[in-house]
Amino acid sequence: MMALFWQGLLLAILVAAMSVNADMKVDCRPDYVTLVWRENRNPVDPSHFRLGNCLPTSFSGREVIFTVGFNDCNFRRLVTGNQLIHSNDLMHISSPDSHELSFTHQVVCSYERPKDWYPPTYNPVFNTFGQGAMVFHIGLMNEDFSGPAESTSFPLGSFIPIMASVELQSHQPLLLLLDECVAAATPELNPGSDLYPIITNKGCLVDSKTSRSKFEPRQKSSEIQLSLQAFKFAIGKEVYLHCQLVAWDPVGLDHTKKACNYIKNHGWELVDNPAYSNLCDCCDSTCKSRKMRSTASGKLGLVKKAVLGPFTITENP
Template sequence: MMAFLWRGALLLSLVAAISVYADMKLDCRPDFVTLVWTDSRSQTDLSLFRLGNCFPTSFTAREVVFSVDLNDCNFRRMVTGAHLIYSNDLIYTSSDSHILPFTHPVVCTYERPKDWYPLIYDPVFNTYGQGDLVFHIGLMNDDFSGPAESTTFPLGSFVPIMASVEQKTHQPLLLLLEECVAAATAELWPESYLYPIITNKGCLVDSKASRSKFEPRQKSSEIRLSLQAFRFELGKEVFIHCKLVAWDPIGLDNTKKACHYVKDHGWELLDNPTYSNLCDCCDSSCKSRRTRSLASGKLGIVQKAVLGPLTITDIKF
């Protein structure tokens, strides 16, 4: 009992201390939330803030901003009588001994619409289990709002692909595509003819010769790829073989990244272009290190997945 009271007192002291040097403004709109956190401490790295599993929309030396949809960021929704309550946590994670990690509650309360009902959405994905993580990968429609209505894509059109990981009780993880290749079979063999899409630990090499690109990330647990349909096994079944990586967001380096090539600019890091130097090795060799499992409390885990079949058709003139 005394230990519980001591922890409660410590938590109240931490919240009181935070309120001295920081200020949070929360604007709850019908469909989205804007949160502005202003911090006066020079040691605070505002890029390390997360709202649920979402990265900051923008940040400066003293201010971090989140402008997010209520359906994103793992907002928790609760209906109580006449009210609809959305709750989340603003999380700061840091290894700096001067700034302790902390969590701050974020709550938006609305009047419950008379015609409100729970959304039901069950996309058709390929699903893979790994411990208590569940990985998904699937073909999407043009705006990534639902599953693709067709698995046939004309040469030069875009193939929208989305992968995600259900994190359950794990700390927030960042999903990456470490490697993707196209093949004519659902299994890879030594003699398989392959078309490289992503290689070198997260480099979208196909983007150097096409308009393929990673789309802006909506959630840390998702990654979206607009892949321009390429000339490979035209009119036949094609399978895309990928390695999905769920990784600690603060453990990124040149072997754990998502990079695409921007014409007249060069390689760019998806999650923070300021650190695009992590992509410098994409034209040479990004040195690997052994992946450590989440079960041992380390950084992340890799899951193999196969997407398909899909068909790429030639353009008829």
């Protein structure tokens, strides 16, 4: 598997511009990177350099060298489309009495993502159509949403991090919403299926009324993150989330296109703009659907059903 993984190794990308008196070389390898910063005029002080939270591994005269693994130094990992990207920041931290300026350069290693990079529980990918192709993703994440979950087993009461996203490609910017989500013990919903409601009423996180579940603050309009507290449903059995994803015009929020958390002793709050939390007032009654507005009217809405799972919820030891 690892041999196949690295067949698609691509060149490293240097995003920031180099100083006129220095140059930076990056050598991306399968599971580590070597970075060399060289000053062309003056000797360097290695104590002033950091790659993430790591000091240089070696230095010599005008060079500082980092040889570090992607699991170290606070590397960020992003998987999007057909790419696996590791990124970090090279920082120069000047002392207060120094005439040198502090600076930051981004370092990126990009690889082709093999089809088997995610376990099957993490890789439901859905194609849809609109003004250019779009791809929807939904998956289980690790605690800080920086990569896929390492386990699909969650103790009762712990958090299940979930992220959904849409690749916009040639589309106008869109806002991704989780319109509906229910948990079931089967990958397909049947009339007699036992269900546990999580998101209902066009974006109302009803589970947040009785738990610590919440939509996280949005990082990108095309992504939505959900911290779902593991619930007492189908304990020890396979659980599937059946969700409806909506990609919508970001200026088109209304009572039927929204993401709402319930805040204890406060009430319903709109995630994207609490000043308009009145859009969530219908969460305790009925948020009436309206027909999708056409692209000709300047509004765009695309809906996709998705199934995430299986994962298991276990009793606490």
